[in-house]
Amino acid sequence: MSTESGREPVDVVIVDDHTIFRSGLKADLDERVRVVGEAGTVEGAVEAIEQLRPRVVLLDVHLPGGLGGGGREVLTRCAPLLQTVRFLALSVSDAAEDVVSVIRAGARGYVTKTASGREITDAVLRVADGDAVFSPRLAGFVLDAFGTQSVADDELDKLSARELDVMRLIARGYSYKETAKELFISVKTVETHVSAVLRKLQLTNRHELSRWAADRRIW
Incomplete structure (x- = not known):
């Protein structure tokens, strides 16, 4: 109506x-x-x-x-x-x-x-x-x-929507298994996305990723 x-x-x-x-x-x-x-x-x-x-x-x-x-x-x-x-x-x-x-x-x-x-x-x-x-x-x-986040935005533009989802959860401290459960994907797929995110952001491990996200207040 x-x-x-x-x-x-x-x-x-x-x-x-x-x-x-x-x-x-x-x-x-x-x-x-x-x-x-x-x-x-x-x-x-x-x-x-x-x-x-x-x-x-x-x-x-x-x-x-x-x-x-x-x-x-x-x-x-x-x-x-x-x-x-x-x-x-x-x-x-x-x-x-x-x-x-x-x-x-x-x-x-x-x-x-x-x-x-x-x-x-x-x-x-x-x-x-x-x-x-x-x-x-x-x-x-x-x-x-x-x-004030133009540099971060440029870097985030390199990531796909699913890579962003994975990145945010990993940065918040979720394990690969917890991330997989949250996003209804396999642990192997999470690992693949994390590898892609680290490569695109030129980081070496998930701890650097967490610091990178925290510095930019990306959660």
């Missing part, structure tokens, strides 16, 4: 570990958004997103559960869907490190939980249309982080 503007509602999945927050947010969103699913854990979020394929996911940044925990892990595991499913991060935090980390992982925007239902609905529609959306003052964190 179309809204008053004639536009079809945007399908959304809400991911947050607090049931009361999910219920309150669902009630506050207006008719321009249609909530098609909810989840409170990393595993539940990945399953719901893969099954429902919503246009936008409202994702709690500090979601518990999973090997690495948090919204970043959901983004990492849903990386193959990022071309069609947009992620809008939600958090009580406005810390620069939280904002930058989820944007690097693939989120299209970041809104604090102090926003009103209408503001979040507006943000959902903008993200669905391809815009990047941030709460006031948070955009500056992203501009600062990405504006």
Whole structure:
């Protein structure tokens, strides 16, 4: 059913570990958004997103559960869907490190939980249309982080999407076996990707890779 503007509602999945927050947010969103699913854990979020394929996911940044925990892990595991499913991060935090980390992982925007239902609905529609959306003052964190990383960006451009996925997990301390499990690939494939990443970045081992990623705040 179309809204008053004639536009079809945007399908959304809400991911947050607090049931009361999910219920309150669902009630506050207006008719321009249609909530098609909810989840409170990393595993539940990945399953719901893969099954429902919503246009936008409202994702709690500090979601518990999973090997690495948090919204970043959901983004990492849903990386193959990022071309069609947009992620809008939600958090009580406005810390620069939280904002930058989820944007690097693939989120299209970041809104604090102090926003009103209408503001979040507006943000959902903008993200669905391809815009990047941030709460006031948070955009500056992203501009600062990405504006000073031109060298890192040039190096990252050498990597394929899957190599980036593997690189981020290895840099965060995951073992080859854990990385394989997270990305649903074989350990041998992980080893192949790591070798390619080290060669392209001109590094010699995974410890150098971790330092390289930490220096550039790439997680």
